[in-house]
Amino acid sequence: MSADTGASPAEAMAAAFERRAADRELVIGVIGLGYVGLPLAEGFVGRGFRVLAYDPDAAKIDSIRAGRTYIRHISDERVSAMVGGGLLDATTDADRLAEADALLMCVPTPLNVHREPDLSYVEACARTIAERLRPGQLVVLESTTYPGTSEELIRPILEGSGLKAGIDFAIAYSPEREDPGNIQFGATSIPKVVGADTEAERRMACAVYAPLTTVVPVSDLKTAEAVKLTENIFRLVNIALVNELKVVFESMGIDIWEVVDAAKTKPFGYMPFYPGPGLGGHCIAIDPFYLTWKARAHGEQTRFIELAGDVVTAMPKRVVEHVAEALSTARAKAVNGARILVVGLAYKKNVDDMRESPSLHVIRMLRERGASVDYYDPHIPVAADTPEHPEAAGMVSIAWSPEALAAYDCAVICTDHDAVDYAALAAALPLVVDTRNATARLDGAFAEKIWKA
Structure with missing residues (x-):
């Protein structure tokens, strides 16, 4: 028990943490500055907290320091405002994580080739923290994962430092709820679910997120992981x-x-x-x-x-079958030898993220059937290299013009970006296969050209 207050060490740690949170004295460490971490850092800066933004990718850190964005829906102006306010400090130096009072882990959690969880990023991040962990810190995983990850994987790694969770430092889980491209909801308007295995740790985590947005506390780590x-x-x-x-x-x-x-x-x-x-x-x-x-x-x-x-895995194949039927019926042409334009490489509208995009499957299947395939995406000028689709790496979005569009036998709308002129697309091409209902509001004059898929 604490000699001066009669509180246990955990209660004393939580009380001190809550006071510092209320006074905006905490330093918030955000680890991983992608689609989740960068908006989260922005949210805390906007609430008056000092933020230590860490990412091992030097290119991201250089961009932030220069006030330049690398995420389409987060503008240069927003990044510049974060840096210019003097509250954001971006770094590639992992040793500086000891300066932060709360460490928020925003790292990828993909699947491996066997569709099993790949927690290598989470594990590496936890080990990086463990080497620098100090008493009084709060560690929160925000990445989506299976129930039990924080308890079974992260806690043992962190306790390898010699410190004890719930006594010397705190662990919590608060799942990210970002919706890239959605301007209606952001880090400061989406409620945060917060779970921890002890009351003291839960209080500390709630104290961090309460100034940011509405907090929804749940009973333990596993429950919070299950919510997401x-x-x-x-x-x-x-x-x-x-x-x-x-x-x-x-x-x-x-x-x-x-x-x-x-x-x-x-x-x-x-x-x-x-x-x-x-x-x-x-x-x-x-x-x-x-x-x-x-x-x-x-x-x-x-x-x-x-x-x-x-x-849902079967849907790209159905799209390709629709393209074959449309070409045969409307153009008396086979897929083999056809020139096809895939419109939209991103996985959803108005973002520049092509991870797991169904467009990649459609491109691969059309090429396997002998088509010549290009793509147009106003937000992805060059296709990134992905392990599942190496054949798409380095593809370049075509230049948009009536002359360029007219060279194709068919366009396949896979992503309904707002920045695409669908009327111009339908006017220039003889056939449009629409998987997103993006052409629904076009003039009826194009009806004979459009096939829904």
Whole structure:
């Protein structure tokens, strides 16, 4: 017990931490400055906290220091404002992590080639922290993962420092809820779920996030980890459902888009989801299978999740089949030898992120059938190298012009970016296969050119 207050060491640590949080005296360390970490750093700077932003990627740090963005939906002006206010200190020096009072881990959690969790980034980050961990610090994982990660992986690594979790330092879990490209919600308007295994640790984590946004505390680490998976599994299952309905209704001559638009007028008991060419991104296409893997370790099955995964995985192939049918029917032409333009390489509209994008699967399958395929994406001038799709690495977005568009037999809209002129696209090409209903508002004069897929 503390000699002066009668409080336990954990209670005394939490009380001191809460006071410093309330007075904006804490230094917030953000580890990993991607789509999650950079907006989080911005949010804390905007609330008056000093932020130590760490990333081993020197190019990112150089960009931040120069006030330049490397994420499309975060402007140069926003980055400059962070740096110019004097509260953000960006570094590649891991030894400086000891300066931070709270360390927020925002690192990737992909799947490996066997669709099993790849926690190598989380583990490496935890080891980096452990080598510099000091008493009184709070460590929070924000990356999506399976229930038990913080307890079973991170805690033992951190306690390898000789310090004890819950007594000398604190561990919490608060899942990121970023929605890149969504200007309606950001780090300071999306509630933060916070879980920890002791009251003192939970108080410390809540004290960090409360100045940022609404805090939703839950009972322990595993529950908080389960919350994030539940959110993304909900979306996966419903997106798979609407894609399956699309296939069924299509065979009946029913337009799924019209169905959803009418159904969403019901003010209760229904939430609209929309079909597309498949799933992509760093969340919905990956995160649900973390639970599938963990469930097997407990002798349980996740049949809904796996079925949903099967449905959405099949969608790129269906798109290619639609392209073949459209070319044959409307142009009396085979896919083999056709010149095809894929419109949109990003996994969702208005972002520059092509991770797990279904467009990559569509490009590969069309090429396998003998088509010559290019792409246009106003936000991705050059395709990045991805382990799953090395064939797409280095592809360059075509220059947009009526003359360039007219050289193609067919365009396939895979991403419905707002910056694309769909009327010009339909005017220039003889055939457009639309997987996103992006051409729905075009003049009826183009109707004979447009095939929904």
